[in-house]
Amino acid sequence: MTDKDKDIQDNTPDINTDENMSGTSHLNDALTDESNLEKAEKEAAEMRDKYLRLVAEFDNFKKRNAKERLELIQTANKEVIIAMLDVLDDMERAQKQLDTAADVNAVKEGVNLVFNKLKSTMSSKGLKPMETIHKEFDADLHEAITETRSCGGFAGKSD
DSSP states (O other): OOHHHHHHHHHSOOEESSTTSOOSEETTSOOHHHHHHHHHHHHHHHHHHHHHHHHHHHHHHHHHHHHHHHHHHHHHHHHHHHHHHHHHHHHHHHHHHHHHOOOHHHHHHHHHHHHHHHHHHHHHTTOOOOOOTTSOOOTTTOOOOOOOOOOSSOOSOOO
């Protein structure tokens, strides 16, 4: 056998026309390259479909979450407003009494009652007073309204 015959034999696939004879491939067998390509295309299509469904599901989740958050805020505001209606009614009654009241102590007592009711209503909704008197300013907790500085001089009589 010559070198040329060996090269030809090495480059030709081992195809057998008779499927009853030994050989690695037969003419009746499907080409494996095309079937692998088809499998890969089918997998890619399935992955693309799963991806699109997942994106749509996530978009629906975001919309549903935003809607639920808005409803929660509206519901929470509704409860606070309903609780404040009693205080508002008391304030209106107190205002009417201010016009005709002759006893200042009774008016003070009525205003204090309404104020205490307001504080208790706010407390029942989770609002509580901050204990900040005689404590150092903390920017994380407090909000500065004004700044005062001492001038370093003495106030009082000058000679």
